Amino acid sequence: MSQSADPYFALIAPACIMLFGGLIAVCWWMQRKQLRSPFLLWLAAGYVLPAAALMAQSLMNDAQLGAAAPWTAVLYLSGGWCIANGMVLRIGGKGVSVLAGLLIGAATVSGLYYFSRVDDQLWIRVQILTLGMALQQLLAVRYMLTAKASADRLEKWVFWTYWINIAYALLRPVAVWLLPVQEVQEVTRSGYWLLTLALAVLFSLWFALGLLACCVRDMLDVLREERNRDPLTQLLNRRAFMECAQALMSDARQAPWVVVAADIDYFKQINDRWGHACGDQVLRELAQWLPRQVREKDLVARFGGEEFVLLLTGVQLQEAYVIVERMRENLHRHQFTMLPAGAALTLSFGLAPVINWESLESAMMQADALLYEAKNAGRDRVQALRGA
Numbered sequence: 001m002s003q004s005a006d007p008y009f010a011l012i013a014p015a016c017i018m019l020f021g022g023l024i025a026v027c028w029w030m031q032r033k034q035l036r037s038p039f040l041l042w043l044a045a046g047y048v049l050p051a052a053a054l055m056a057q058s059l060m061n062d063a064q065l066g067a068a069a070p071w072t073a074v075l076y077l078s079g080g081w082c083i084a085n086g087m088v089l090r091i092g093g094k095g096v097s098v099l100a101g102l103l104i105g106a107a108t109v110s111g112l113y114y115f116s117r118v119d120d121q122l123w124i125r126v127q128i129l130t131l132g133m134a135l136q137q138l139l140a141v142r143y144m145l146t147a148k149a150s151a152d153r154l155e156k157w158v159f160w161t162y163w164i165n166i167a168y169a170l171l172r173p174v175a176v177w178l179l180p181v182q183e184v185q186e187v188t189r190s191g192y193w194l195l196t197l198a199l200a201v202l203f204s205l206w207f208a209l210g211l212l213a214c215c216v217r218d219m220l221d222v223l224r225e226e227r228n229r230d231p232l233t234q235l236l237n238r239r240a241f242m243e244c245a246q247a248l249m250s251d252a253r254q255a256p257w258v259v260v261a262a263d264i265d266y267f268k269q270i271n272d273r274w275g276h277a278c279g280d281q282v283l284r285e286l287a288q289w290l291p292r293q294v295r296e297k298d299l300v301a302r303f304g305g306e307e308f309v310l311l312l313t314g315v316q317l318q319e320a321y322v323i324v325e326r327m328r329e330n331l332h333r334h335q336f337t338m339l340p341a342g343a344a345l346t347l348s349f350g351l352a353p354v355i356n357w358e359s360l361e362s363a364m365m366q367a368d369a370l371l372y373e374a375k376n377a378g379r380d381r382v383q384a385l386r387g388a
């Protein structure tokens with residue numbers, strides 16, 4: 001690299017790697033509030049550190065390369081460890097062993113120190129460093145092999161390109177070794193050498209591209225979730241409820257359906273007596289309790305205030321009435337954490353059958369009207385269409 005006619009030309013590869021590291025760091029910044037996001041910082045470091053080392057080396061002459069070898073190696077090896085750690089955190093692991101990383105690092109740097117200060121051997125240094133980096137990345141393999149295989153194409157891309165990077169890091173020294181060139185200086189100036197180097201950079205960027213695509217996909221998922229969820233309870237909001245209902249009702253095998261309008265009784269008194277924060281906590285807890293009362297394919301949404309809407313799937317109105325009546329009774333026995341023992345919380349319900357997607361809006365209006373009938377009849381009761 002240092003022998004290049006124009007050393008600044010050699011900065012292109014490390015600049016590209018640095019750019020990818022920077023882009024991954026930007027993804028981390030945008031997702032930093034997500035619990036899982038720190039893995040992105042490790043992956044960004046895994047690109048930035050080796051890129052910095054490669055940049056520095058691109059501007060060095062042979063003597064400087066030898067003198068700086070242990071220091072630049074620390075950057076390369078730390079980068080390899082950061083990538084492995086990021087990969088393990090990404091799949092939900094606790095990270096790779098620091099001790100193993102330090103041991104590999106110490107052994108590699110000692111070898112490099114010897115072959116730069118005691119016996120200056122560029123070729124052996126290159127081999128030792130490549131092996132050290134591959135070993136750092138191999139630390140993630142145990143976790144990756146035990147992780148559940150993902151069916152997602154982007155995840156597969158990231159998984160396999162990681163393997164390709166490790167395999168190539170292990171094979172590259174062998175491939176170069178087989179070259180019929182005796183003098184190391186000739187090797188490092190040969191087109192073949194540069195090709196193997198370019199391939200290493202290419203595989204690494206290919207892997208980073210997959211990672212970035214996953215980051216963008218994850219960000220879009222988060223945005224979609226935020227758009228679809230009620231921020232207080234994390235239940236579906238009205239818009240998402242309608243979207244999900246339309247998708248559900250496009251499958252006639254799921255028919256018939258019943259829409260349920262539910263509203264907390266005297267919720268204002270809870271706010272007034274125990275404070276708005278207590279009211280919020282009651283809403284959150286109720287939002288966790290409601291889905292447990294129905295089946296997984298049923299929809300549960302909060303339309304605002306203390307009003308919830310459910311869409312029960314594959315049930316006649318009579319069956320739905322039994323389900324909701326049981327729900328109403330179960331609620332009497334539920335102790336809300338923020339409410340004093342014995343403080344009752346009740347719901348009033350209105351139920352209306354839904355024939356198809358086109359009739360959902362009118363069924364929701366019927367359920368709403370029935371809910372207010374239930375309120376007027378004394379609350380804590382279930383009101384369904386008479387004669388249905």
Ligand SMILES: Nc1nc2c(ncn2[C@@H]2O[C@H](COP(=O)(O)OP(=O)(O)OP(=O)(O)O)[C@@H](O)[C@H]2O)c(=O)[nH]1
Pocket residue numbers: 232263264265266267268269271275276277278279280283304305306375379
């Ligand atoms: N804590 C909290 N309160 C809310 C929220 N949204 C609406 N409320 C309150 O819910 C109360 C609803 O009051 P009302 O419409 O009179 O209904 P209610 O007291 O439940 O009486 P009925 O529905 O007639 O049984 C109001 O005091 C609102 O301020 C919320 O997100 N958090």
